[in-house]
Amino acid sequence: xxxxxxLQTLRSVSDNHVFVICYDGRFDELxxxxxxxxxxxxxxxxxxxxxxxxxxxALARDGYALVRCDLAVFKPEA
Numbered sequence: 001x002x003x004x005x006x007l008q009t010l011r012s013v014s015d016n017h018v019f020v021i022c023y024d025g026r027f028d029e030l031x032x033x034x035x036x037x038x039x040x041x042x043x044x045x046x047x048x049x050x051x052x053x054x055x056x057x058a059l060a061r062d063g064y065a066l067v068r069c070d071l072a073v074f075k076p077e078a
Contacts, residue, residue: 005048007059009076010040019043019074021055022064030064037066050077 008027012018018037022030024045048056055076058065067074
């Protein structure tokens with residue numbers, strides 16, 4: 001898997017309803033308002049092309065997708 005095609009998904013430890021999807025290895029490049037919603041716990045890594053379309057669009061547009069939902073509902077892959 002190429003680094004350009006890979007992503008990482010993290011969950012906020014302080015608010016377990018907040019998730020962020022970003023390019024693998026680029027968490028430090030996220031805006032302060034996103035990074036400061038942590039501390040963050042890594043969930044998994046995967047391939048961008050497996051993401052749901054709305055998450056792929058946010059990743060391409062902003063470099064990340066910030067999601068607020070219950071863990072049981074959070075399913076980023078299509």
